[in-house]
Amino acid sequence: MRDGSSRVSDRPRPLPPNDPRQYDDLADEWWRPDGAFAMLHWLARARAALVPPAARPDALLVDLGCGAGLLAPHLAGKGYRHVGVDLTRSALAQAARHGVTPVNGDATAVPLADGCADVVAAGELLEHVPDWRRAVAEACRLLRPGGLLVLDTLNDTALSRLIAVEIGERLPTVPRGIHDPRLFVDHRELVAECARHGVDLRVRGVRPGLPGTLAWLLRRIRSRGGRPQPTTVGRVPRIRPTWSTSVLYQGWGVRRG
Numbered sequence: 001m002r003d004g005s006s007r008v009s010d011r012p013r014p015l016p017p018n019d020p021r022q023y024d025d026l027a028d029e030w031w032r033p034d035g036a037f038a039m040l041h042w043l044a045r046a047r048a049a050l051v052p053p054a055a056r057p058d059a060l061l062v063d064l065g066c067g068a069g070l071l072a073p074h075l076a077g078k079g080y081r082h083v084g085v086d087l088t089r090s091a092l093a094q095a096a097r098h099g100v101t102p103v104n105g106d107a108t109a110v111p112l113a114d115g116c117a118d119v120v121a122a123g124e125l126l127e128h129v130p131d132w133r134r135a136v137a138e139a140c141r142l143l144r145p146g147g148l149l150v151l152d153t154l155n156d157t158a159l160s161r162l163i164a165v166e167i168g169e170r171l172p173t174v175p176r177g178i179h180d181p182r183l184f185v186d187h188r189e190l191v192a193e194c195a196r197h198g199v200d201l202r203v204r205g206v207r208p209g210l211p212g213t214l215a216w217l218l219r220r221i222r223s224r225g226g227r228p229q230p231t232t233v234g235r236v237p238r239i240r241p242t243w244s245t246s247v248l249y250q251g252w253g254v255r256r257g
């Protein structure tokens with residue numbers, strides 16, 4: 001496990017693609033509405049929309065790779081106890097301040113019991129895990145029969161590498177170097193892997209709405225060097241379903257009994 005308090009100045013620069021220490025360096029960005037992780041906020045809202053209200057008291061939602069707990073406000077009122085598992089202690093400390101019970105651990109070896117979860121969320125996680133199949137096996141193991149898996153990730157396509165890395169990482173929407181495109185996840189392989197572990201996953205492509213994103217980018221550019229103009233909730237770009245899964249996609253499915 002890493003310690004979020006390790007000395008940033010001692011590290012070689014730049015860090016290799018997908019090096020998790022980047023999340024320590026970016027720790028102040030998580031909850032800035034227009035910060036480097038802004039798009040994660042948009043995606044968290046769309047992911048939470050796939051989660052129904054809890055069907056029983058004490059229902060548990062396990063959020064794998066929870067980061068700073070950006071999902072938490074979007075689950076408010078749905079009735080889950082929200083447990084977050086992440087490698088990055090500096091992010092978990094922030095998640096805890098947003099009501100998430102933090103577990104410092106690896107999504108490929110989660111220190112929680114089989115069948116403990118009513119919902120497992122894995123938002124923008126699998127494309128960061130060298131052994132994503134192991135993380136999927138863990139997600140399915142944690143689900144009780146009838147429990148729901150919800151996730152979103154980047155597809156293993158040339159278009160995804162172009163849009164998410166070559167273009168996205170040059171815009172303020174995605175931190176540069178945060179992805180290693182060799183880890184991107186083919187949606188057919190993901191569906192097959194989930195099926196092997198008892199979850200019939202449905203997938204659909206999603207993308208940020210264009211007008212909202214352009215308006216957001218313009219505001220970002222205009223506010224550079226001047227007073228920051230926090231994005232108001234009503235003007236946050238929406239994540240919309242799209243016909244193609246070839247870049248960003250959501251998946252959801254119920255664990256068979």
Ligand SMILES: C[S@@+](CC[C@H](N)C(=O)[O-])C[C@H]1O[C@@H](n2cnc3c(N)ncnc32)[C@H](O)[C@@H]1O
Nearest residue numbers: 040065066067070086087088106107123124128
């Ligand atoms: C792109 S962020 C997504 C965070 C959060 N799910 C969200 O959507 O706001 C990826 C997160 O996954 C975490 N992570 C990466 N590899 C992991 C692993 N093997 N096990 C647990 N967490 C991991 C990182 O520390 C980071 O917080």
